[in-house]
Amino acid sequence: MALTESQQQEIEAARAAEGRTRRPVAPGLEALLFEALPVLDHGFVRVIDYMGDDAAVVQAARVSYGRGTRAANEDRGLIRYLMRHRHSTPFEMCEIKYHVKLPIFVARQWIRHRTANVNEYSARYSILDREFYIPEPQHLAAQSSSNRQGRGAVLEGAEAARVLDLLRQDAMATYDHYAWMLNEDEAGNPVEEGRQGLARELARMNLTLNTYTQWYWKTDLHNLFHFLSLRADSHAQYEIRAYAEAMLRTVEAWVPESFAAFRDYRMGAVTLSAGMLGIVRRLLAGETVAQAGSGLSKREWRELMAVLGRDPD
Amino acid sequence: MALTESQQQEIEAARAAEGRTRRPVAPGLEALLFEALPVLDHGFVRVIDYMGDDAAVVQAARVSYGRGTRAANEDRGLIRYLMRHRHSTPFEMCEIKYHVKLPIFVARQWIRHRTANVNEYSARYSILDREFYIPEPQHLAAQSSSNRQGRGAVLEGAEAARVLDLLRQDAMATYDHYAWMLNEDEAGNPVEEGRQGLARELARMNLTLNTYTQWYWKTDLHNLFHFLSLRADSHAQYEIRAYAEAMLRTVEAWVPESFAAFRDYRMGAVTLSAGMLGIVRRLLAGETVAQAGSGLSKREWRELMAVLGRDPD
Amino acid sequence: MALTESQQQEIEAARAAEGRTRRPVAPGLEALLFEALPVLDHGFVRVIDYMGDDAAVVQAARVSYGRGTRAANEDRGLIRYLMRHRHSTPFEMCEIKYHVKLPIFVARQWIRHRTANVNEYSARYSILDREFYIPEPQHLAAQSSSNRQGRGAVLEGAEAARVLDLLRQDAMATYDHYAWMLNEDEAGNPVEEGRQGLARELARMNLTLNTYTQWYWKTDLHNLFHFLSLRADSHAQYEIRAYAEAMLRTVEAWVPESFAAFRDYRMGAVTLSAGMLGIVRRLLAGETVAQAGSGLSKREWRELMAVLGRDPD
Amino acid sequence: MALTESQQQEIEAARAAEGRTRRPVAPGLEALLFEALPVLDHGFVRVIDYMGDDAAVVQAARVSYGRGTRAANEDRGLIRYLMRHRHSTPFEMCEIKYHVKLPIFVARQWIRHRTANVNEYSARYSILDREFYIPEPQHLAAQSSSNRQGRGAVLEGAEAARVLDLLRQDAMATYDHYAWMLNEDEAGNPVEEGRQGLARELARMNLTLNTYTQWYWKTDLHNLFHFLSLRADSHAQYEIRAYAEAMLRTVEAWVPESFAAFRDYRMGAVTLSAGMLGIVRRLLAGETVAQAGSGLSKREWRELMAVLGRDPD
Structure with missing residues (x-):
């Protein structure tokens, strides 16, 4: 900070x-x-x-x-x-x-x-x-292969190094060009005499999404x-x-x-649907319940078993 | 209060x-x-x-x-x-x-x-x-004859007195019945022994709209x-x-x-539409403008003249 | 309707x-x-x-x-x-x-x-x-004794009859006085010649809360x-x-x-807190759990047992 | 499009x-x-x-x-x-x-x-x-010198050309690096075999703000x-x-x-404050009013004169 x-x-x-x-x-x-x-x-x-x-x-x-x-x-x-x-x-x-x-x-x-x-x-x-956000190496995660919206393992080696380089480099280059277009540096001085400078509302579009606001x-x-x-x-x-x-x-x-x-x-x-609660009650009564006879879809069954800390099978 | x-x-x-x-x-x-x-x-x-x-x-x-x-x-x-x-x-x-x-x-x-x-x-x-709201006599207004949503002159004499009596009387009678239905007075004591009392969520419907909340x-x-x-x-x-x-x-x-x-x-x-502003500009330029040639409806014209403090004719 | x-x-x-x-x-x-x-x-x-x-x-x-x-x-x-x-x-x-x-x-x-x-x-x-809402006799419930916000048993006999009478009577009387104050009946005719009639925005306050809108x-x-x-x-x-x-x-x-x-x-x-879920898991593992050692308050314990369809004791 | x-x-x-x-x-x-x-x-x-x-x-x-x-x-x-x-x-x-x-x-x-x-x-x-937004040349405006939040004249010549080049170039370069980091091209194929690819939620931060969503x-x-x-x-x-x-x-x-x-x-x-409306009325009555005696600040006076299409002096 x-x-x-x-x-x-x-x-x-x-x-x-x-x-x-x-x-x-x-x-x-x-x-x-x-x-x-x-x-x-x-x-x-x-x-x-x-x-x-x-x-x-x-x-x-x-x-x-x-x-x-x-x-x-x-x-x-x-x-x-x-x-x-x-x-x-x-x-x-x-x-x-x-x-x-x-x-x-x-x-x-x-x-x-x-x-x-x-x-x-x-x-x-x-x-x-x-100022730009550049992740710490331990947060530089790969795309999850199972969850389209999640992170997988941490990137390593050359790939990680190259990613960090690109992020840093692109953020700085686009910022430099932003300042050039504005014809104004951070202190408010013109970069070059005699240029008008692009409107701020336009120049900002050249910044990357990791810029801080x-x-x-x-x-x-x-x-x-x-x-x-x-x-x-x-x-x-x-x-x-x-x-x-x-x-x-x-x-x-x-x-x-x-x-x-x-x-x-x-x-x-956790929230349990009526169907899920019914299964919990059956399990508590000592019944053996499998996905097949549960009335739950496979996905719901897996979610319930995960909540209860049980093996899905 | x-x-x-x-x-x-x-x-x-x-x-x-x-x-x-x-x-x-x-x-x-x-x-x-x-x-x-x-x-x-x-x-x-x-x-x-x-x-x-x-x-x-x-x-x-x-x-x-x-x-x-x-x-x-x-x-x-x-x-x-x-x-x-x-x-x-x-x-x-x-x-x-x-x-x-x-x-x-x-x-x-x-x-x-x-x-x-x-x-x-x-x-x-x-x-x-x-507790009920009973208007002060000077706020006991008649229905406006020109504005369906407004007040006219203050009611007077026997009509005013009768209105105030009715408001007071009805509010008290319905409140007394509310308490009877609840079988509970303001101090929380039963009105009569041996009755259950109506649910509060129901009894409240007997109150008039001038009751305070x-x-x-x-x-x-x-x-x-x-x-x-x-x-x-x-x-x-x-x-x-x-x-x-x-x-x-x-x-x-x-x-x-x-x-x-x-x-x-x-x-x-006040807010003036583009058309109204155009008329103000014409008037300021010394032109004489009448509703007929104004492009405004009669109602809009009257509203504009009222804003400008001028006679509508 | x-x-x-x-x-x-x-x-x-x-x-x-x-x-x-x-x-x-x-x-x-x-x-x-x-x-x-x-x-x-x-x-x-x-x-x-x-x-x-x-x-x-x-x-x-x-x-x-x-x-x-x-x-x-x-x-x-x-x-x-x-x-x-x-x-x-x-x-x-x-x-x-x-x-x-x-x-x-x-x-x-x-x-x-x-x-x-x-x-x-x-x-x-x-x-x-x-038009006013008057409950059906089977919905005329007493105040719940256990739940300050709920209904208990259905009122019966003379008490029920009296409640219905009061609701009907008060709604009609206050409506009649509303129309008198307005000096206008439902068809829009004056009730009495020569009276101004109270403004609508005021007269409405005499109506009871079971009036339909x-x-x-x-x-x-x-x-x-x-x-x-x-x-x-x-x-x-x-x-x-x-x-x-x-x-x-x-x-x-x-x-x-x-x-x-x-x-x-x-x-x-149903939603289970982390603490409640922990108890469900312990019960599923065959453990005997009582309120005392559950980490839940008595009220929470009762709520959980009700959800699971078990006796709270 | x-x-x-x-x-x-x-x-x-x-x-x-x-x-x-x-x-x-x-x-x-x-x-x-x-x-x-x-x-x-x-x-x-x-x-x-x-x-x-x-x-x-x-x-x-x-x-x-x-x-x-x-x-x-x-x-x-x-x-x-x-x-x-x-x-x-x-x-x-x-x-x-x-x-x-x-x-x-x-x-x-x-x-x-x-x-x-x-x-x-x-x-x-x-x-x-x-896909990135690149302004048409006629919308490539300079920063307004009078309005910190506005646009001035259109940029011309070498400056305009350079701005357009930078915008285009930076958007494409950062997008290429985005795809490289993801290790996935637009058709969903890996850019290089054997790399994991950065999580999408991270890679996106390398894009510029003119990218289309x-x-x-x-x-x-x-x-x-x-x-x-x-x-x-x-x-x-x-x-x-x-x-x-x-x-x-x-x-x-x-x-x-x-x-x-x-x-x-x-x-x-347009909306006129009470003070502005007062001046309009005075002007309509034939009075001469200057900013000094108007009760308006210089800025408000200029705004009012602009609305009325009059010279501020």
């Missing part, structure tokens, strides 16, 4: 300033506020504002359920109940705002989560930094959990998962009870 | 407690926080949390526009520019949460604004309070401005406008620059 | 008219189009338009997954895979529009589903019909499935479930493969 | 097939259905499905406004009234689905419109085509109008405007009355 000195100073200044508020305060997150958590080679995630805490979830649930669910020692149980039964609206009462620096191809996956507010650095207006991204806790359940999952692409994992830390610091409930009931959870 | 003593104490306690935060603080809104602003006869609006301030709008706009729009004394101009040109995303970076007590028929209009988070008091779960309602500043532009408008029904007007006070306290821009560019603004 | 003769004729005319289209056609739903499926005593649901079919789901999934998943006989498997793994965007590519007549208290639950388009009959503008409601198939999974569920209030069940019929007629996948993987499905 | 022969045949087949439907049919759009309207050098927009027509807007408005606005010859006036007064919900009752081929940098602007459904071609799963994009008419009002506007970047302009043609064919109202009241419309 490459924060400039002036960015680092801004962060220090923001972290040093403290004010008084009547609002709920989440001490765990205050400690992390503004800090840039490094992700990938040049990226980061940092929380720049938040609203609410675990108690705000409880408070919202109680306005719905009214009198009768009051005891303070029941807060934890209530949060777990809400999570288990997917009562999502109380979690919407907390809000968080992140500043994120991320490669464009990651931003393209991320933006599909529509229930969020976004302000992205505009390359129509400004010049992007000369940045944005402010704001969402509520329910939608954040949804995002994290998809993106901190083992099926997510490693690069976005790296962001999701840094964000998990911030959520744990912010709303520890809600986070624990999320971890237990969402992250590690 | 009827806050119970225990609610009043809760509010006092919340207002007395102060913590330290690194987050942006809006001093004007801190002063109002948790306070119940009375609306109608038993309703209120109170801010219970917020995120961000005018500077957060500017900060978000600058991440988009990047380097180059930096001078601190330009913040006001930037906010006004964003509002004038309907750049809405920076305003989405501020969030506010209200606790509102309101008649059900007002809640039904309000809920049509979908981009918000809501937790409403559940009458499936709890018993509603014995309450909810937490959370939205971002852009969507709040949209809500206020429709609901603080003279075409809005008086009862929801009363809420919108109380909320305007909270927004002014929270984000004074954004509020001023909103007041100037949205609340008092 | 009370359709007026002219409504009935309109429906017949719409059903009789046929045009030619290049768009995908869902024959099962064409047969149901415009027909009013009766719900409760005066309500209905009818499909008035739709876009797409099962093939549109497949087509959208394939633009995402590109070349390689082509065989026509794999459509069913692909739809089931998408449903099982909660790939929701392909289901968003189908859209449906309903015309619904429903009691106001049901409309208030329904409207919480925000991702939909709604046009409701306006009681600011027009006069509501004299109507709306057009349009949503996509993914959000419809979400609505149905909550509202056709046994925990939903009977009255909204009655609507959801009528809508299930229309979905089955429209997109039979997607519907079958929804029924198998969503309606009958 | 480069449609493959098999795509062309698919389109022909879809256009040839016709079925019968009871749904509303929009004849103008039926004629255009499935046809690929060329945009930029390799892109296109084509309508692949729709729901509703002008009459559906009217129908939805009438369920809201109820009895009383019935005459068929008033449909046009009602649509214009709805548009003029920003009654948006009736326009939400129409839905349209496009298949779009577009450069990635255009897709990144487009996706900010969140109220839409999207299925994009997945480069995690499949291999992108070897494609998606299905579905939205309702209200949100489409919002999209078009921003993207068919002269301030929009030329490349996305080219798509918006092709889409205008489809909207005109689909809902001609709504389109005419949109063109009159939205596309050519």
